Amino acid sequence: MSETPLLEVKGLTKSFGGVQAVNGISFTLNKGDLLGIIGPNGSGKTTTVNLISGFVKATSGRVIFKGRDITNMPPYKIVRLGIARTFQMVKPFYQLPAFKNMIIPLYSPRVKALAGGKYGDRDAVALDLLEEVGFERDNQVAYKAASVLPQGYLKRLELAKAISLQPDIMILDELFSGLSLAEVASIVPIIEKLLLEGKTIIMIEHRLKELFRIASRVIVLNFGEKIADGVAKEVMESDEVKKAYLGSEE
Amino acid sequence: MKKRKERIDRGIKVRSEDIFALSSWREMLYFAAPRVIPVAVFILLPLVLGDYWQRVYLSVAVFALLAISWDILSQSGMISLGQALFFGMGAYCSGVLNHYFGISPFLTIPIAAVVGGAICTVMLLPVLRLRGVYFSMVTLIIPLMLERVIEATKIFGGTEGLSGLDVLPSKWLEMYILVAAMIAALFGFRRMMTSDYGLVLTGIKDNDRSVMNAGINIYWFKIQALFIASAVGAFAGAMMTHVYRFVGMPVFALDYSILPIAAVMVGGPGSFAGAVLGAFILVPLSEALRALGGLRIVFYGVFLVVFVVGMPEGIFHFIARKYSQFERWAEVDK
Amino acid sequence: MLLGTIVYAIINSVILIMMSIGFNLTFGISGISNFAYGALYIFSAFSTYMLLQMVGLPYPVAALVSIVLTAAIGALMYRFILMRVRGQVLSEVIATFGIGLAILEFFRYLGFVGVEYALPVFIDDSFMIGEVYVDAQRLIIVASSVVLVGLLWLFVHYTSVGLAFRGIAQDERTALTFGMDSDWIATLSVSLGAALAAIAATVIIPLGTISVSQGYDVLINALAVSIIGGLGSTGGVIVASLVVGFAQRFTDTYIGSHWTMIVSLAAILLVLVIKPSGLYGKQKELEERI
Ligand SMILES: Nc1ncnc2c1ncn2[C@@H]1O[C@H](COP(=O)(O)OP(=O)(O)O)[C@@H](O)[C@H]1O
Ligand SMILES: [Mg+2]
Numbered sequence: 001m002s003e004t005p006l007l008e009v010k011g012l013t014k015s016f017g018g019v020q021a022v023n024g025i026s027f028t029l030n031k032g033d034l035l036g037i038i039g040p041n042g043s044g045k046t047t048t049v050n051l052i053s054g055f056v057k058a059t060s061g062r063v064i065f066k067g068r069d070i071t072n073m074p075p076y077k078i079v080r081l082g083i084a085r086t087f088q089m090v091k092p093f094y095q096l097p098a099f100k101n102m103i104i105p106l107y108s109p110r111v112k113a114l115a116g117g118k119y120g121d122r123d124a125v126a127l128d129l130l131e132e133v134g135f136e137r138d139n140q141v142a143y144k145a146a147s148v149l150p151q152g153y154l155k156r157l158e159l160a161k162a163i164s165l166q167p168d169i170m171i172l173d174e175l176f177s178g179l180s181l182a183e184v185a186s187i188v189p190i191i192e193k194l195l196l197e198g199k200t201i202i203m204i205e206h207r208l209k210e211l212f213r214i215a216s217r218v219i220v221l222n223f224g225e226k227i228a229d230g231v232a233k234e235v236m237e238s239d240e241v242k243k244a245y246l247g248s249e250e
Numbered sequence: 251m252k253k254r255k256e257r258i259d260r261g262i263k264v265r266s267e268d269i270f271a272l273s274s275w276r277e278m279l280y281f282a283a284p285r286v287i288p289v290a291v292f293i294l295l296p297l298v299l300g301d302y303w304q305r306v307y308l309s310v311a312v313f314a315l316l317a318i319s320w321d322i323l324s325q326s327g328m329i330s331l332g333q334a335l336f337f338g339m340g341a342y343c344s345g346v347l348n349h350y351f352g353i354s355p356f357l358t359i360p361i362a363a364v365v366g367g368a369i370c371t372v373m374l375l376p377v378l379r380l381r382g383v384y385f386s387m388v389t390l391i392i393p394l395m396l397e398r399v400i401e402a403t404k405i406f407g408g409t410e411g412l413s414g415l416d417v418l419p420s421k422w423l424e425m426y427i428l429v430a431a432m433i434a435a436l437f438g439f440r441r442m443m444t445s446d447y448g449l450v451l452t453g454i455k456d457n458d459r460s461v462m463n464a465g466i467n468i469y470w471f472k473i474q475a476l477f478i479a480s481a482v483g484a485f486a487g488a489m490m491t492h493v494y495r496f497v498g499m500p501v502f503a504l505d506y507s508i509l510p511i512a513a514v515m516v517g518g519p520g521s522f523a524g525a526v527l528g529a530f531i532l533v534p535l536s537e538a539l540r541a542l543g544g545l546r547i548v549f550y551g552v553f554l555v556v557f558v559v560g561m562p563e564g565i566f567h568f569i570a571r572k573y574s575q576f577e578r579w580a581e582v583d584k
Numbered sequence: 585m586l587l588g589t590i591v592y593a594i595i596n597s598v599i600l601i602m603m604s605i606g607f608n609l610t611f612g613i614s615g616i617s618n619f620a621y622g623a624l625y626i627f628s629a630f631s632t633y634m635l636l637q638m639v640g641l642p643y644p645v646a647a648l649v650s651i652v653l654t655a656a657i658g659a660l661m662y663r664f665i666l667m668r669v670r671g672q673v674l675s676e677v678i679a680t681f682g683i684g685l686a687i688l689e690f691f692r693y694l695g696f697v698g699v700e701y702a703l704p705v706f707i708d709d710s711f712m713i714g715e716v717y718v719d720a721q722r723l724i725i726v727a728s729s730v731v732l733v734g735l736l737w738l739f740v741h742y743t744s745v746g747l748a749f750r751g752i753a754q755d756e757r758t759a760l761t762f763g764m765d766s767d768w769i770a771t772l773s774v775s776l777g778a779a780l781a782a783i784a785a786t787v788i789i790p791l792g793t794i795s796v797s798q799g800y801d802v803l804i805n806a807l808a809v810s811i812i813g814g815l816g817s818t819g820g821v822i823v824a825s826l827v828v829g830f831a832q833r834f835t836d837t838y839i840g841s842h843w844t845m846i847v848s849l850a851a852i853l854l855v856l857v858i859k860p861s862g863l864y865g866k867q868k869e870l871e872e873r874i
Contacts, residue, residue, distance in 0.1 A: 055459070079465030087463070093456050096449075103446050104453045108465035122446055165465060329674050331619075331681060376856035383617045384815070386677045387807045388856070390619075394804055395849045402842030504800070508685065511678060519674075544693040547685060554682025558675045559668050 004067060006031045006200055007083075007169060012051055012061035014044075021047040023224040024061070029169070034191075034201045036211045036232070039221035045204045046088055048221070049171050052202075053085045054078045065169075080110045084167035086158040088174045088204075094147035098135065098157055101146055102126035105164045114166055126164075133160040133190055152183040159190070170194070171202045176210065184210055212236070284573065285437075292433055296425045304425065308493060310533045311428040312486045316510035317517070317525035318435045319482040324519055325443055326475040327455030328378075332389030334506035335373075336483025337490075338396065340366035342406060344488035345497030349412040355492045356418075362488035367481030371473060374480075378472045381458070393502040400499050411498020415491060424493055431489075432526065435482060440522050451475050505547075509533070512550045515557040518564020527566050588716040589837045595722045597829025598729045599788055604806035604821050605733070606780025612816035613749045613773035614766075616666060616676055618658075620684030621781055622803030627687055628654040628782035629794040630696055632703060643704065651782040658778025662771045670770070684803070692796040701794040703786075725787050732783065736818070745772065808848055812855045814865025823863055827851065 005028035014022040022044040029035055037045050050056035052063050054075040063071045070078055092101050105111065106122045127135075127142055133156040135142045141153065149157070155175055162170050172191075176184045188210055194201065195214070205211040212218070212232040220228040220241050228235045235241055296304055316333045323330050343362035347353045353361075377388045401409055418424045442448050453461045454468050461468050491497045509532060510525075517528025532550075539546050557564065607621045618624075628650045635646035661683060669675035707720040740746040748769055781802075792798075809828060813820025828851060832844045855862060 053463075055462075074467075075462045076465050076467045079463065084465075085463065087460075091457050091460060093453060093460075100449065103449050104461055104466065105464035107446050107450050110465045161464070324674060329677050331677065373853065376853070376860050379860050382673050383611075383677060384811070384860075386619075386673075387617065387811055388852070391804045391807050391811075391852070392849070394800065395845055398845040399849065402845055404842075511681075515678065542693075544689050547689040548693060551682040551684070551686030551689065554685070555665060555679050558678045558682070559665055562669075562675065 005029055006033075006066065007052075008062075008064040009048075009052065010062045010064070012048065012063065013059045014047055014051055014056060015059050020224050022051065025221070025224075025226050027219055027226065027229060029200060029202065031168075031200055032195070032198055033217060034195055034203065034215050036215035036218040037202060037204045037221065038206070038208065038211070038218060043221040044224040045221055046173055047224075049085060049173055049202070049204065052078075053083060053171065079108070079165060079167070082110075082168035083171065084162040084165040084169075085171035086162050086173055086175060088177070090151075090154045090158045092146035092149075092154055092157055094145065096146060097143050098146055098149060098153065099123060099126040099130055099142045101157055102129060102160060102164060105161045108165060110165055129160045129164050130157070133157075133163070134186060135160075151178050152180070155179060155183075156187065159187070163194070167199075169200045169202065171204075173204045174206065175203065176205060176207045188214065208236075284570075289433055292429050296422075296429070304421075306534055306537050308425065308428060310529050311432045312490055313509050313513055313533050314432050314526045314529035315428075315435055315486040316483055316506065317513040317529050318432075318439060318522050319479040319486075320510045321514050321519055321522055321525045322439060322443075322475060322479040322482070324514070325448075325455060326451040326472060327458070328472065328476065329383075329386045330389045330479075330507075331386045331511070332391075332393045332507050333483055333510045334393040334502050334504065335389060335396070336366070336370050336480040337487035337506045338393055338501035339370050339480070340484025340487030341491045341497045341501040342366075342487075343369075343484065345412045345415055345491045346406055348415045348492070349407075355416050359485065359488040359492065362491075363481045363485035366484030366487065367477050370480035370484065371477045374476060375473065378469055378476065390507070393507065394504070397499050397502040400502075407498065409499060411496055411500075413496045413498075415495045415497065417492055417495055424489070428489055431485065436522050436526050443522075508547070508550055508554075509536075512553050514564070515554055516564060518566035518568075519562075521566055521570075523570075524564045524566035528564070531565075585837070587714050589833055591713055591716045591718060593830045593833035595718070595726060596833050597826045598726050600805055600809055600825035600829050601733070601822055602725065602729050602780075602784040602788060603802050604809040604825065605736070605818065606777040606784070607806040608810050608813070608816060608818060608821045609736070609780065610773045610777030611810070612818065614770035615816075616662075616770065616774060617680070617815075618774060618777055619677060619681040619803065620661065620687065621777065621806055622799040622801070623684035623687035624654050624658065624778045625781040625785045625802045626691065626794065626796060626799035627657065629703065629785040629789045630691055630701070632786065632789075633701055633794060636703070647786045651779055651786065654782035655775045655779035659771050659775040661778075662774040666770075666774065667767060670767075684799070688796050688799045697795065699793050702792070703790045703794070705790040706787075721787075721790050725791075728783070728787050732780075733818075733822070749773065808852055810862070811852055812862055814862025817862070817864040820862055820864030827863075 007029040009028070010026050012022055012025045013020075025044075025048060027035070037048065039045055047056060051058050051061075054070070054073050054077070057072050061071070062069060065078075065081060065083060068081070070081065070083075092098075093104075100123075103122050103126060106125055127137075130142045131137055135153065135156065141149070146154065146157065155178070159172070159175060162172070175187070179187070184207060191201065191203075192214060203211060203215065215232050217230065218228075218232045218235045219226055220235060228238050228241045295307060299307055316337060319336060320330055320333055340362045343366040344355070344358035347358040347361060348355060373392060374385070374388065377385050400406060406412060418427070443452065450461060450466060450471055454471060458468050461471075487501060490501075510529075513528030513532050514525045515528070516524075516531055517526065518524030532553075536546050536550075539549065542549075561568075603625070607618060610616055610618050631650040631653055632646045635641045635649055636643060639646075641649065661680075665679050665683070666676060669679060705719070705721040706724050710717055710719040711723065712718075740749060749772075784802075809821055809824045812828065813822075813824030828848055831847045831851060835843045835847045859865070
C-alpha cells in the first residue's frame with residue numbers, strides 16, 4: 001500500500017524494572033480501521049496504549065502519528081494532536097453530576113480550536129453528547145452525581161469524554177469489561193456509528209465475539225510480544241494464538 | 251399524640267436549576283440573605299468599632315485574604331504550609347519599592363501583588379511537577395529560610411527591617427481597601443471555582459490524569475492557580491506593610507502560615523466562605539486570648555488536629571446545611 | 585584548615601543524616617510525612633532533661649526511657665489521629681503539623697527557654713585528628729550514626745518486620761493481599777521514625793542547649809535533606825546530607841557563615857529545577873499503574 005498510515009508503531013518496548021511489559025511491538029493503523037488488541041491479562045495491552053497516549057515513557061521504539069513522531073510527548077499534547085483514550089479503570093469526578101464531568105474535556109484547547117473559538121454553552125453540548133452514548137434525557141440520569149451511577153453509565157461517560165474531543169484515533173481500553181450482555185449490545189451500535197463517521201478506533205477487548213463482529217483487524221499480544229496480526233478470522237485460526245490465548249481460557 | 255421531627259430541604263428549587271425560579275419574596279429573601287447580610291456587616295462593622303477593634307478587624311481581613319489564598323491552592327490540589335512566603339514577599343516588595351525608590355503606596359501595593367506573586371510562582375515552579383507532599387514541604391521551608399537569609403546577609407535592613415514607610419492617606423481608605431478586597435475575593439473566587447475554569451482546577455486535585463487526558467496542560471493551570479493565590483497573599487502583605495509603616499523579618503514568620511490554615515480548617519475548606527468565617531472567629535479569639543501568650547499557638551495546633559480529624563467539613567458547611575433545611579414537628583401517623 | 589574543615593564537614597553531614605533519617609524512613613515505608621518530627625526530637629530532649637534533673641534517674645536510663653516514650657507517642661499519634669485520615673494527604677500534613685506545633689509551643693509556654701536546659705556530654709574528653717581538635721561527643725555522634733545506619737540496614741533486609749516494611753513500601757496493594765496489616769506497619773513506621781528522632785536528639789543535643797526553635801530547625805533540615813536526596817530513599821538521605829553538610833561547612837569557612845543558609849536554599853531550588861524528585865527520588869519515575 002502506498003498510502004501512509006495514520007498511526008505507525010515501530011518496535012515499541014517498555015520494561016518496568018525487570019518486567020518486560022511490552023517487547024518490540026510494531027503495527028500500523030489506517031484511517032477508518034477498527035483494530036482489536038487482544039491477549040491474556042498482563043500481556044501488555046494497556047501498557048501499549050499507555051505508551052501511545054504518552055502516559056508511560058517508552059524504553060525504546062517509536063510512535064508516529066500522521067507522519068509526526070509523538071514518542072514520549074506529554075499526554076495532553078498527544079490528545080491535542082488527535083488521539084483520545086479511555087481508561088480501563090474508570091475514575092470519574094464522583095461528586096460532580098455526570099454532565100459536569102464532560103466539562104473538562106469540553107474545556108480542552110482542542111475542542112476550542114475545532115469549534116473555532118466560540119463554543120457556546122458547554123452544559124448543553126455535554127448533555128447532547130451524553131444522550132448520544134445512551135444517557136436518556138427523560139430520566140434525568142445525566143444530572144445525577146457520578147458516585148451513584150452504575151458501572152454501565154460510567155463506561156458510557158468515559159466513552160462520551162473521548163468522543164467529545166473529536167479525535168482522529170480513539171483508543172478504548174476494555175470498554176465492555178464489567179458490563180452485561182445487554183449493555184454491551186447497546187454500546188456496539190454507538191461504536192459502529194463512530195466508524196461510519198470515519199473515526200479510527202483501537203479497542204482492547206476480552207469480549208471476543210462482539211469485537212470480531214466490528215473489528216477489521218486484530219493483533220494478539222502475549223508476554224508483551226505480538227504473536228499474531230491480521231483479519232479476525234485468520235488470527236483466531238492460527239495455532240499460536242489458540243495455544244497462548246484461547247488454550248488458557250478453555 | 252406522638253410527634254416526630256421532620257426535616258425539609260428548603261433550597262431545592264433555588265439550587266437545582268440554572269434559572270432561578272424565585273416564586274415568592276420569601277424565597278428571594280432566603281436566597282439573598284446569606285449574600286447581602288454578610289456584605290452589609292463587613293461594610294458597616296468599621297463604623298461601629300473602636301480604634302482597637304478596628305485594628306483587629308484589619309487583621310481579620312488580612313488573614314481572611316491569606317486563608318482565601320490558601321483555599322484556592324488547596325482546591326487546586328496544592329497544600330501550602332507557607333502562606334508567609336506570599337505574605338512576606340508582597341510585604342518586602344512594597345516596602346523596598348517605597349523605601350528605596352520612594353514610590354507611592356498606591357503603586358507599590360498593586361506592583362507588589364503582581365511582582366511578589368510572580369516571584370513566589372517562579373520559586374515554586376519546579377515543585378508543581380510533583381504530586382503530593384512536596385509542595386507542602388517546600389512551601390514550609392522557603393519562608394523560614396528566607397528569614398535566615400535576611401538575618402544573615404543584612405539585606406533590606408536585615409534584622410532591623412525597613413521602617414518609616416509611607417502610609418495611605420487615611421485610615422478609612424486603608425480599612426475599606428482591605429474590606430473591599432476581602433469581599434471581592436470571597437465572591438469573585440467563589441464564582442471562579444464554580445465556573446468551568448474552576449472545574450478544571452478542582453479536577454486536577456481529584457484526578458490529574460483524567461484532566462491531562464482531556465488535552466489540558468495541568469502544569470499551566472496549576473501555575474495560574476498558584477499565581478492567583480500568591481498574588482492575593484502578596485497583596486495582603488503589601489497592605490500590612492503600609493499599615494504598619496514597617497517591613498521586617500517577622501513577615502516570613504510561621505504565624506502567617508499557620509493562622510490562615512487554621513482559619514480554613516475551622517471555617518471549612520472549599521467554599522472561601524469558610525475561610526472568611528474562620529478568620530472572623532480565630533483572629534478576634536486570639537486577641538482575646540492575648541493574655542495566654544504562647545498558649546495561643548498551642549491552641550491553633552490543637553484546632554488544626556481537632557478539626558481535620560473530627561470535623562473536616564468545618565463550621566460553614568454545617569451552618570449552610572442547617573440553613574437550607576428547616577425542621578418542624580409533625581404528627582406521626584398511627 | 586582544610587583538614588579541619590573536612591573533619592567538621594563530615595561531622596556536620598552525619599548530624600544531618602541523624603536528623604533526617606527517621607523522617608525519611610517513615611515516609612519511605614508508609615508514605616506519611618510526619619511534620620511533627622522536629623517536635624518529637626525536642627520532646628525527647630526535654631523528657632531526658634526532666635527525668636535527669638527532676639526525677640533524678642541516671643543519664644543512660646533517662647535517655648532510654650525518653651526514646652521509648654517518644655516512640656510510644658509516635659505510635660499513639662498514628663493510632664488515634666493519623667489512622668482516621670489515612671490516605672488523605674491534606675489531613676495527614678495538617679494533623680501532623682498541628683501536633684508538632686502544639687508540642688513545641690507548649691514547651692515554650694511552660695517556659696523551657698534558656699541556657700540551663702542542656703544535657704551533659706557522654707564523655708568529657710577530646711581527641712586530635714591530625715591537627716584538628718575533636719571532642720568525644722562528636723565522635724560518638726559519628727560512631728552511633730554508623731552503627732544506626734548499619735542496624736537499620738540489617739533490620740530492613742533480614743528481619744520479618746523489616747521485610748514487611750519493604751513489601752509495603754514497594755507495592756502496598758500486593759502486600760495487602762499477602763495478609764500484611766498495613767495499619768500495624770504504618771504504626772511501627774511512625775513509631776520507629778519517632779524513636780530515630782529521639783536517638784538523634786540524645787546524641788546531638790549535648791553539643792548545645794535544648795531550645796524550642798531547634799525543633800523547627802530539625803524539621804527544616806529533615807525536609808531539606810529529604811527534598812534534595814529524594815523522599816523515602818535512605819541512600820538519598822546520606823548523599824544529600826553529605827552534599828549539604830560539606831557545602832555548609834565550606835561556605836562557612838571560606839565565604840562566611842551568613843551564606844550557609846543561602847547555600848542550603850540554593851541547593852534545594854537547584855535540585856528541584858534539575859531533578860524535581862530529588863537525587864535518588866522515585867516519585868516521578870515511578871509510573872502509576874493505569
Ligand atoms: N506501572 C507499572 N509498574 C510496574 N509494572 C507494571 C506497570 N504497569 C504494568 N505493569 C506490568 O506490565 C505487565 C503488562 O501489564 P498491562 O499492560 O496492564 O497488561 P494488560 O493490559 O494486557 O492486562 C504486567 O506484568 C504488569 O504487572
Ligand atoms: Mg489492561
